[in-house]
Amino acid sequence: MNSTSTLIYDTLKGLSAHAPEQHAQIRQALYEQLSLPFDKQLTLYASVLGPFSSGKLSGGENIDKAVSIALEVLQEPSK
Numbered sequence: 813m814n815s816t817s818t819l820i821y822d823t824l825k826g827l828s829a830h831a832p833e834q835h836a837q838i839r840q841a842l843y844e845q846l847s848l849p850f851d852k853q854l855t856l857y858a859s860v861l862g863p864f865s866s867g868k869l870s871g872g873e874n875i876d877k878a879v880s881i882a883l884e885v886l887q888e889p890s891k
Contacts, residue, residue, distance in 0.1 A: 827864050827865050
């Protein structure tokens, strides 16, 4: 895993391990560490972080899939 993959993986693990009240802080830390523009933050939230926070994605296989989706979102050109 590269550093971005590891950061996303750790963020997803953090979301699954902490109470929903802490999820905004966890997501914001990811956004800041990756220096993401607002449109990428929204896309990443809608595609991966939101569903993961709500429990729609969970478990080891889904974490790997979520990391892959997140990396695809980050590679898309900004609008």
